[in-house]
Amino acid sequence: xxxxxxxxxxxxxxxxxxxxxxxxxxxxxxxxxxxxxxxxxxxxxxxxxxxxxxxxxxxxxxxxxxxxxxxxxxxxxxxxxxxxxxxxxxxxxxxxxxxxxxxxxxxxxxxxxxxxxxxxxxxxxxxxxxxxxxxxxxxxxxxxxxxxxxxxxxxxxxxxxxxxxxxxxxxxxxxxxxxxxxxxxxxxxxxxxxxxxxxxxxxxxxxxxxxxxxxxxxxxxxxxxxxxxxxxxxxxxxxxxxx
Amino acid sequence: xxxxxxxxxxxxxxxxxxxxxxxxxxxxxxxxxxxxxxxxxxxxxxxxxxxxxxxxxxxxxxxxxxxxxxxxxxxxxxxxxxxxxxxxxxxxxxxxxxxxxxxxxxxxxxxxxxxxxxxxxxxxxxxxxxxxxxxxxxxxxxxxxxxxxxxxxxxxxxxxxxxxxxxxxxxxxxxxxxxxxxxxxxxxxxxxxxxxxxxxxxxxxxxxxxxxxxxxxxxxxxxxxxxxxxxxxxxxxxxxxxx
DNA sequence: TCAAAAGTGTTGACTTTACACCCATGA
DNA sequence: TCATGGGTGTAAAGTCAACACTTTTGA
Numbered sequence: 001x002x003x004x005x006x007x008x009x010x011x012x013x014x015x016x017x018x019x020x021x022x023x024x025x026x027x028x029x030x031x032x033x034x035x036x037x038x039x040x041x042x043x044x045x046x047x048x049x050x051x052x053x054x055x056x057x058x059x060x061x062x063x064x065x066x067x068x069x070x071x072x073x074x075x076x077x078x079x080x081x082x083x084x085x086x087x088x089x090x091x092x093x094x095x096x097x098x099x100x101x102x103x104x105x106x107x108x109x110x111x112x113x114x115x116x117x118x119x120x121x122x123x124x125x126x127x128x129x130x131x132x133x134x135x136x137x138x139x140x141x142x143x144x145x146x147x148x149x150x151x152x153x154x155x156x157x158x159x160x161x162x163x164x165x166x167x168x169x170x171x172x173x174x175x176x177x178x179x180x181x182x183x184x185x186x187x188x189x190x191x192x193x194x195x196x197x198x199x200x201x202x203x204x205x206x207x208x209x210x211x212x213x214x215x216x217x218x219x220x221x222x223x224x225x226x227x228x229x230x231x232x233x234x235x236x237x238x239x240x241x242x243x
Numbered sequence: 244x245x246x247x248x249x250x251x252x253x254x255x256x257x258x259x260x261x262x263x264x265x266x267x268x269x270x271x272x273x274x275x276x277x278x279x280x281x282x283x284x285x286x287x288x289x290x291x292x293x294x295x296x297x298x299x300x301x302x303x304x305x306x307x308x309x310x311x312x313x314x315x316x317x318x319x320x321x322x323x324x325x326x327x328x329x330x331x332x333x334x335x336x337x338x339x340x341x342x343x344x345x346x347x348x349x350x351x352x353x354x355x356x357x358x359x360x361x362x363x364x365x366x367x368x369x370x371x372x373x374x375x376x377x378x379x380x381x382x383x384x385x386x387x388x389x390x391x392x393x394x395x396x397x398x399x400x401x402x403x404x405x406x407x408x409x410x411x412x413x414x415x416x417x418x419x420x421x422x423x424x425x426x427x428x429x430x431x432x433x434x435x436x437x438x439x440x441x442x443x444x445x446x447x448x449x450x451x452x453x454x455x456x457x458x459x460x461x462x463x464x465x466x467x468x469x470x471x472x473x474x475x476x477x478x479x480x481x482x483x484x485x486x
Numbered sequence: 487t488c489a490a491a492a493g494t495g496t497t498g499a500c501t502t503t504a505c506a507c508c509c510a511t512g513a
Numbered sequence: 514t515c516a517t518g519g520g521t522g523t524a525a526a527g528t529c530a531a532c533a534c535t536t537t538t539g540a
Contacts, residue, residue, distance in 0.1 A: 064265050172492090213539085215539070216490075218492055432504075432505085462520095
């Protein structure tokens with residue numbers, strides 16, 4: 001589309017009814033963490049009367065002088081104090097009626113953060129971590145946005161080394177397996193899991209052991225530095241169809 | 244995000260520099276077809292001086308009174324005369340500088356259409372089908388948009404029955420295989436391909452034969468009606484990681 | 487000594503790949 | 514009769530799923 005066309009159309013629209021630029025664009029972040037063997041999402045109660053305190057995702061309008069991706073990084077930084085976070089754009093939601101007070105199109109991102117990270121500092125007392133499975137009703141269309149991000153995370157996790165962003169630097173294979181299980185909502189076989197992780201060659205054996213566990217301590221691992229990426233590059237799929 | 248916050252922030256911005264609503268939102272469609280054993284994309288020369296006739300995707304601004312998805316259906320209908328087209332949202336591109344004459348955030352979709360469909364009628368003489376592999380330089384950021392859509396199509400095609408939207412109603416297994424090959428850019432083994440397609444149970448044997456082929460005619464098939472979907476629903480991936 | 491989880495291999499089922507011959511048709 | 518693709522099966526390799534026992538630690 002050329003600007004000439006944009007101007008033409010915009011002008012025509014202006015003359016007839018609403019200003020084209022009367023659409024606002026926002027980003028909404030599904031900020032995941034992993035705590036107490038549960039996948040959780042950062043929410044804040046909506047203060048809009050239509051939604052009477054229902055949990056809402058964290059978002060903001062995109063500023064004219066910032067990239068779309070930068071806007072989601074900014075929301076993250078403002079709300080959590082964290083920089084250099086794993087962030088993935090998922091989908092853009094643009095139904096006419098999705099925002100009760102005006103036309104707002106929103107691009108949804110999910111973020112993966114380590115809840116024990118030293119830089120994590122929630123900037124507002126109303127922010128709370130909610131178990132994903134407890135979130136039944138949310139403000140706006142935030143429930144379908146969450147669901148879409150969760151599906152996207154599940155797919156991602158199946159072939160890319162991204163879950164480590166939800167864990168502290170050092171972790172045991174049990175913690176890693178439990179994390180996969182809580183994302184995918186399945187039980188995994190321990191031996192098969194370890195075999196598969198081993199093959200993938202993502203981890204460094206730290207030659208350290210868990211401490212303060214009420215049972216035999218497991219070895220601690222960390223992700224190889226070249227594997228830990230902040231934002232995933234898209235990659236072409238491998239060949240032929242899967243089921 | 245609540246409207247209260249939106250209004251607050253928007254007001255603050257207004258007072259300081261640019262109006263928040265000075266961001267326009269558009270859709271851009273990567274319209275794929277399959278012709279002469281090649282995957283092609285519908286383009287139009289840019290009439291913007293910055294891009295001096297470079298091929299451009301088809302897009303338009305989103306109107307305040309239409310859904311984001313509707314905007315892409317409208318672009319498709321206006322440009323091709325086709326309704327009920329397979330369309331998939333892929334990604335939203337929002338760099339500050341992506342449009343030389345203003346701030347425009349665009350959501351990219353790809354469409355799959357049958358170039359021999361009776362309703363296909365290009366509404367503008369400047370529209371041309373370009374071979375994907377010939378498109379090296381494009382206007383705006385349309386080349387990365389095309390690349391992203393192509394990667395997304397390749398992934399989709401690996402497990403979902405969507406390629407049929409690029410073919411006429413009746414087709415042979417050879418045509419289907421050649422289509423997969425031209426999307427995935429690989430050679431596939433004929434026997435293995437047919438086995439796999441057979442297992443998937445997507446096709447109906449029409450008990451008809453190809454005509455006008457300069458060799459032994461193959462059987463014709465069509466997609467089972469329950470398989471042919473216009474827009475794919477997202478689905479959760481199956482379990483455990485792939486390579 | 488008990489409870490809890492760590493750590494570790496093998497087998498059978500299934501999936502994927504590689505590969506070759508005869509057949510039907512049109513030119 | 515020749516060229517072109519249609520149509521078909523098998524074997525070997527690789528991947529995936531199921532499954533149990535011994536060890537180490539803390540309480």
